[in-house]
Amino acid sequence: MADFIPPEPLQDLLAGYVLGDLTPEETNILEQQLQQQPELRAELQQLQETLAAMPYALPAVHPPVDVRDRLLQTITTVAPAATALGEPLVTGTEVRSMASAPSRRRDRQRWPMIMGSMAALVALALGVDNWRLRQDLVMAQAEVNRQIAPLRQDLAAAKAQLASQKDLIAMLQQPATQLVTLKGMDGMAPAKGNVVMTPGDRAVIVALQNLPPLQPGQYYYLWANEAGQKVACGKFTAAETGEVFVKLILPNTSNSKQLAITVENSPTMTAPQGPMVMVSES
C-alpha cells in the first residue's frame, strides 16, 4: 500500500472527514493537505472502505428467495444503465468536472453522471455537519431538480389518468351502471365511444376515440336531453391521439340516455350553440 504513514493529526483529520465530523477549520486544513499531497486520497479511500465494511460483522441472514425472483423479473422490463462494451468507465475527475459545469444537454448519460457524483459525495461522509459537502450537494441537487421537472409533469398526467381508470373500474363493477354509446355525426364519422353512468350518481366517465384536438379557446361539451331541455354535463378537450378519458360531475343526477357532444367557443355555455359532433344512439 502507501509507503508513507501520515502523521497522527493528519490521520485524525482523515478519519473525521470520513465520519463527517470535521469543523470548518479542520476541513480547510485537510483540503490544503489533500492538494499538497494527492497520495493522501488513497489513505482516504482506505478509511471509507473500512467504515463501509462494518456491516460484514452483522449476523449472517439472507433475504427471502422471492426477492431474487422479483428482481430478475423486474429487470426484464427495465433498461440497464448503458455503457457500451469497450468504453472506459468514467473516471473520477470526469465525473467531478461534469458535476460543476452546468449543461443544457438532457440526454440519458447526463442524469447518471450527476447521480454518480452525488453518490460519491454522500459516500464520503456520514453526517451533514461537513459544510463543504453541503455546498456541493446543494449544487448537484439543483441540477437534478432541473432534470426532474418535466418528468414530474408526465407523472402528474399519468396519475390523473390512472385515477380516472380506477373510477371507471369501480363504476363498471356496479350492477346498475349503464353505458351510453356515442357515434360521430357526418364529418366526424370515425369518432366513437361511451359515457358510463350510474343512476343516482352525479359522476360520469366519458371515454371517446378519434375526436380531433381543438384550437385553444374551444371546448367539447357534453349535453343531456332532460325532458326537451339540453343540460350541460361538463366540458373537456381531446388529446393529440384523439382520445378522451375524463370524469365529469353532473350538476344534478340525470336519468337521460340521450346525450350529445358539441364544439363550443366559450368555457361557460348554458345551451348548445356550436355544431353537434357526436350523438347517442337511438
Place this chain on the structure above:
Amino acid sequence: MDEDINRRLAWSDTELVVAMRAGDADALATLYDRYSSLVFRLALKILTNSEEAADLTQDVFLNLWQSLAYQPDRGSLSSFLTTLTRSRAIDRLRSRSSKQRFLQRWSQLMPTQSASNPFEAASLEQRAESVRAALTQLPDKQRQVLELAYYQGLSQSEIAAHLEAPLGTVKSWSRQGLLNLRNQLQTLLE
C-alpha cells in the same frame, strides 16, 4: 441458465459490473448471489423489519442495474452497496411515524435461507469473520461510538448526549476507532 451463472462465479466484481451494463442479466444475478446477504443484513439491522429490509434489498440491486452511480475507480462495489443501503435505510427510518417505530421494535424477525452458492457464501463469511475479529480488538467505547454513528445515523452531538460524554471525547473515540479498525483490517483491504 445455470451454466451461465457458474461461468460468472469466477469473475471479479468489476468484470460483472461491466457485463451487467452491457445488458447481461446473469451478471446482475451473480452479483446478487454474492452480496444480497450483506445488503439484507445491514437493511435488517437498521430497519428492524424483515419485509422492509427485503424491499430495500431489491431496491438496491435494481438501482445497481439502472444507475451508473457506482464507478469502480471510486471504491469497491461492496462499499458502494453498503453505503447506498445504509443511506436509504436511514431515510426510510426517518420517514416512519414514531408509533410505527415502537411497533416494529417488537416485531418477530424470521431470517430465511436463500439458495445462494456456498462458494460465494464462504467468501462473504470469510470477510465477515475478519471484520468481527477486528471489531472485538477495539476498545469498547470506540466500537460503541462507531456503531451508534453507523447503524443509528446519530450525529456526534447526539451520541455525546446519549453516552453523557463530552463531544471532544466522542469525536476522539470515533476517529481512533475508525483508524484502529482500518489497521486491523489492513490485510483484508489490500
